[in-house]
Each structure stands twice: as C-alpha cells, then as structure tokens.
Amino acid sequence: EVQLVQPGAEVRKPGESLKISCKASGYTFINYWIGWVRQMPGKGLEWMGIIYPADSDATYSPSFQGQVTISADKSISTAYLQWSSLKAADTALYYCVRGGFGELFRFDYWGQGTLVSVSS
Amino acid sequence: SSELTQPPSVSVSPGQTARITCSGDGFPDQYAYWYQQKPGQAPVLVIYKHSERPSGIPERFSGSSSGTTVTLTISGVQAEDEADYYCQSSDHGGTYAFFGGGTKLTVL
Numbered sequence: 541e542v543q544l545v546q547p548g549a550e551v552r553k554p555g556e557s558l559k560i561s562c563k564a565s566g567y568t569f570i571n572y573w574i575g576w577v578r579q580m581p582g583k584g585l586e587w588m589g590i591i592y593p594a595d596s597d598a599t600y601s602p603s604f605q606g607q608v609t610i611s612a613d614k615s616i617s618t619a620y621l622q623w624s625s626l627k628a629a630d631t632a633l634y635y636c637v638r639g640g641f642g643e644l645f646r647f648d649y650w651g652q653g654t655l656v657s658v659s660s
Numbered sequence: 661s662s663e664l665t666q667p668p669s670v671s672v673s674p675g676q677t678a679r680i681t682c683s684g685d686g687f688p689d690q691y692a693y694w695y696q697q698k699p700g701q702a703p704v705l706v707i708y709k710h711s712e713r714p715s716g717i718p719e720r721f722s723g724s725s726s727g728t729t730v731t732l733t734i735s736g737v738q739a740e741d742e743a744d745y746y747c748q749s750s751d752h753g754g755t756y757a758f759f760g761g762g763t764k765l766t767v768l
C-alpha cells in the first residue's frame with residue numbers, strides 16, 4: 541500500500557527556518573516524482589514544485605522559485621520542503637504528492653498534510 | 661498561460677447530473693486532471709488524462725474535453741459527492757503544474 545507520511549504540524553516564528561518531511565513507503569521511491577502542494581487557510585490548491593529522487597532533478601512553480609527548496613534522500617525514501625526564513629504568509633497546509641509513473645503531473649497519492657503555523 | 665478558470669460553485673439535487681467546467685488555453689494539448697477534496701481531508705484524484713478514471717473511483721465520475729474547456733461530469737449525484745473539485749494541468753513545456761481555483765459542489 542502506497543503511503544506518504546507527514547508530520548501533523550509545525551510551529552515557528554517569523555525569520556526561523558523549517559524543513560518538513562514526507563516519508564514514502566509501499567513503492568520504489570526513486571521511480572516516481574514527488575512534489576508539494578500548498579493550501580492556505582480557506583483557499584485553493586497551489587502547486588509548488590516537484591523532484592525526481594533518482595537524480596534530485598527538481599522543478600519549481602515560478603511563484604515559489606527561490607522561496608523554498610525541495611530535496612530528497614533516497615536512502616530513507618523521504619522528500620523534504622524547506623524554508624530558510626519563514627514569513628507569516630507561509631502559514632498553510634502543505635501536502636506532499638506522488639507523481640504518476642512516467643506522468644509527471646498526475647498526483648495519484650497525497651499525504652495527509654503538514655500544518656505550518658508562523659506567528660510571533 | 662498558467663490560468664485555469666472554474667465556476668466557484670455548482671448546485672444539484674440528488675440523482676441529477678453535475679457538470680463542472682474548467683477553461684484553459686492549454687487544452688486539449690495538455691492533459692487535465694480532477695481532484696475531489698472533502699472538508700478536513702486530502703484531495704483525491706478522480707480523473708486523469710482528460711477522461712481516465714483511477715481504480716476505485718465510481719463510474720458516475722467522468723471527464724471530457726472540447727476545445728479549450730474540460731468538464732467533470734458526475735452522473736446520479738449522491739450526498740457523499742458534496743466537496744470541492746479542482747482541475748489541474750501543466751504548461752506547454754511540461755515544466756510546471758497549476759490548479760484551477762476550485763468549485764464547491766453542493767448537493768441540495
């Protein structure tokens with residue numbers, strides 16, 4: 541059974557750094573793209589970027605390029621999303637998603653989401 | 661263009677047919693995908709490649725494409741189908757993805 545397991549919540553202050561994780565299981569991690577989707581409170585879905593764990597090739601939405609970093613550790617089947625300096629506007633629910641086999645943008649499995657709260 | 665336009669809301673009575681449209685100038689060349697999101701839950705893929713249905717998704721969900729508009733059709737709507745629905749596609753170069761604004765389906 542394919543699973544993407546994320547921590548439930550993280551709380552930080554503005555200016556702090558953060559790295560959230562997505563632990564994959566139930567499939568061959570390096571064979572599928574894995575990405576991130578943001579959902580701000582009461583709002584819609586926003587695609588942030590995606591990475592191919594086999595070679596760490598990553599592509600980002602123009603809206604998020606330079607704002608976050610996506611990485612993956614294939615030795616532990618885990619993808620990451622990180623910020624170097626959080627802002628209050630980063631408060632949102634972040635989902636990790638698996639891309640389809642040979643079909644980059646078919647998001648067939650979703651994690652349960654990590655709620656990131658940024659407040660002073 | 662990276663813009664997908666959906667109606668904010670659609671309302672239908674149980675047993676009727678719901679149609680949710682999504683317009684984008686990348687269609688039909690770029691594939692459309694549809695996701696269902698119920699309150700407090702992660703989205704679920706219900707249609708891929710314009711009209712393909714993943715295993716486990718009821719047959720009442722179908723997708724179609726005509727010109728620059730794609731449509732998610734739910735036949736014989738049930739109360740459990742009440743949710744937000746999002747279309748998604750990618751740019752012409754296949755470099756990045758983007759979502760429509762979402763449509764809230766209300767079952768009266």
